[in-house]
Amino acid sequence: MKQILIPTDFSDYALNAIFTALKLEQNRSCHFILLHAYEPDNRNISNRQNTVRTGMVYDAMRKDVTNKLEETLQMIAKVCDNSPHKFSTLAKRGDLASTVSELVPKYDLDLIVMGTKGATGNRQVFLGSNTVKVLKKIWSCPILIVPRKFNFQALRKIVFPTEYVNFYSKGQLNPLVSLAEAWRSQVLIFHVAQEFKLSEKQLSNKKIIKQRLGSIRHSFYKVPIHTTVANAITKFTEEKLADMICMVHYQHTFLERLIEEPVVKKIGFHTEVPLFLLPE
Known part of the structure; x- marks a missing residue:
């Protein structure tokens, strides 16, 4: 329980x-x-x-x-x-x-x-x-x-902003996966950056996210940021008619x-x- x-x-x-x-x-x-x-x-x-x-x-x-x-x-x-x-x-x-x-x-x-x-x-x-x-x-x-x-009303789409800078350990995304499974939600992975050229580390972390989500429906997006990270996330969420924003609560980040x-x-x-x- x-x-x-x-x-x-x-x-x-x-x-x-x-x-x-x-x-x-x-x-x-x-x-x-x-x-x-x-x-x-x-x-x-x-x-x-x-x-x-x-x-x-x-x-x-x-x-x-x-x-x-x-x-x-x-x-x-x-x-x-x-x-x-x-x-x-x-x-x-x-x-x-x-x-x-x-x-x-x-x-x-x-x-x-x-x-x-x-x-x-x-x-x-x-x-x-x-x-x-x-x-x-x-x-x-x-x-x-x-x-x-x-x-x-329903949890159809969840926006997941990331910079692909951090490694997601086993179990770290379980709360997100559990919610998405319960509601059959789609996870929209949103690249938060002004530069979209990924390093080897970022490419590896992106691959890990895909593995962690498993059978959960998901898709990757990248949108140039013209104002602030916060505004970019909010605007993307509104445009996609998403029902929730999910982020990892890292210390020393934009959050x-x-x-x-x-x-x-x-x-x-x-x-x-x-x-x-x-x-x-």
């Missing part, structure tokens, strides 16, 4: 992430763990010497969070009557990124699913601050980021630069489809 963690702040976009995950895994038995990590407003515990007041604040928050988690479960139950899934809830004191980091080995997680607000106003910010913090903290578990307005706070605030990397990040 797959172990899937879904952090929630009880917002509409967090709820959309939950239902997207349920649809995505509708034919496989999963254990969904709904998490809310909480910390009180410092103004409510300004006098840290007053341990009684601090304890009361935390107790009140825990009760409120627990009630909201139960309400969320009730909403899920209305649409999952005969579901093969198991559900549980966690109300944890602490910051979200650190809490998620602790839960990855504890529950041997297979996937983390997070909702995001998407582009907001003129800032064009795709990734919210909590999502960014989790991405910077978690490198050992696949993460699925679901935009607020995404309405999942890491993308999630740095100043870049997130300036770059219009706002995809309308989920972003599936695989661990390095």
Whole structure:
């Protein structure tokens, strides 16, 4: 049974992430763990010497969070009557990124699913601050980021951007292969570069990708980048009517630069489809 963690702040976009995950895994038995990590407003515990007041604040928050988690479960139950899934809830004191980091080995997680607000106003910010913090903290578990307005229907096409620079070890692409097999998806391998002449190493890595995908339908593409890598990926995804973007979450790559706070605030990397990040 797959172990899937879904952090929630009880917002509409967090709820959309939950239902997207349920649809995505509708034919496989999963254990969904709904998490809310909480910390009180410092103004409510300004006098840290007053341990009684601090304890009361935390107790009140825990009760409120627990009630909201139960309400969320009730909403899920209305649409999952005969579901093969198991559900549980966690109300944890602490910051979200650190809490998620602790839960990855504890529950041997297979996937983390997070909702995001998407582009907001003129800032064009795709990734919210909590999502960014989790991405910077978690490198050992696949993460699925679901935009607020995404309405999942089917997983027909998955875009897989690559520079062919990195070697994909055995099992590294298994989460992608597993999803593609479950939905009979086509994987669109998108060469991200301005120079398309491949070195021997890149040619070898390209061949490895083909081997790793096995019988999964796949095709290779290369498109000149005229603006930024992020915009090129987004445009290609839109043109191909793809349902998801999948990338390996390498450190020290364009993705890491993308999630740095100043870049997130300036770059219009706002995809309308989920972003599936695989661990390095």
